[in-house]
Amino acid sequence: MQHLDGNAVAGQLADYFSFDVTAATARCNGCGSIAEFARAMVYRSGAGTVVRCGSCDQVLATIVEAGDRAWIGFSGVSAIEVRRG
Amino acid sequence: MSFITRGFSGRSRERDERLPPGQTLVHDFPVLSAGPTPEVDTAEWEFSIVTETGGEHRWNWDEFMALEIEEIETDIHCVTHWSKLGTRWRGVSLDTLFEDVETQYDFVMAHSYGGYTTNVPLDELLDGKAWIAFEFDGEPLDPEHGGPARLIVPHLYFWKSAKWVRGLVMQGEDEPGFWEQNGYHLHGDPWKEERYW
Numbered sequence: 001m002q003h004l005d006g007n008a009v010a011g012q013l014a015d016y017f018s019f020d021v022t023a024a025t026a027r028c029n030g031c032g033s034i035a036e037f038a039r040a041m042v043y044r045s046g047a048g049t050v051v052r053c054g055s056c057d058q059v060l061a062t063i064v065e066a067g068d069r070a071w072i073g074f075s076g077v078s079a080i081e082v083r084r085g
Numbered sequence: 086m087s088f089i090t091r092g093f094s095g096r097s098r099e100r101d102e103r104l105p106p107g108q109t110l111v112h113d114f115p116v117l118s119a120g121p122t123p124e125v126d127t128a129e130w131e132f133s134i135v136t137e138t139g140g141e142h143r144w145n146w147d148e149f150m151a152l153e154i155e156e157i158e159t160d161i162h163c164v165t166h167w168s169k170l171g172t173r174w175r176g177v178s179l180d181t182l183f184e185d186v187e188t189q190y191d192f193v194m195a196h197s198y199g200g201y202t203t204n205v206p207l208d209e210l211l212d213g214k215a216w217i218a219f220e221f222d223g224e225p226l227d228p229e230h231g232g233p234a235r236l237i238v239p240h241l242y243f244w245k246s247a248k249w250v251r252g253l254v255m256q257g258e259d260e261p262g263f264w265e266q267n268g269y270h271l272h273g274d275p276w277k278e279e280r281y282w
Contacts, residue, residue, distance in 0.1 A: 045117040046165035047244060047264060052120060059120070059200070064268035066281055071268030 030058030176218030
């Protein structure tokens, strides 16, 4: 099967990434628990924001902001469930 | 007639040569953490160095404290733009800890209680460039500052100086640690402003 380049998902991802992520549900890679981001534990420091699983403490996501650049990592999440429509 | 001399006002604008670019001097000690503060009792504390053969060099607190202890006075530079000059620590040099360690690998991943990791090339930990410190300013290191013991690598941004350090694992490649995977620079030299990717 032939593959397309990343531009092919631009529209699809733009649709999904314009929502309130805290309402989305994520599965923790550490303990497998599935919960809304709003239930996670957030640690803020000057270096960045770290979102940890409410059940097992593992890092789910990170946000690093520096001027006009930002890095959003979902290293501890296997998938995010977004409600359509 | 001005009573503020040129010398006085001029000095206040002069940049301290010990400050790397983009840094501001602070006198307090800001706390930066990526999670809850681990409470590690020295009775349970262990530090290890693991090599590519699986060889493990391990010290408990008493064994660690029996090693040669050095006094360190150094400037520290945080990537969040603060620097602190002339900080005083006591700790064990990584040269001492690596004395009997045989490895062909050139890179190190530091691991902490609580799960934090950070990567440093081995040659930047040796020759008097890094320590495992257990005392700051004459007092045992507070848990919030990384106690009972933390890595200090003062010539790199301070996120490399892993708090609550529990071990070093030798690596064949310079793989990124926690912050390095999430936007921060693989190396982190403050004089080159290696802050982000």
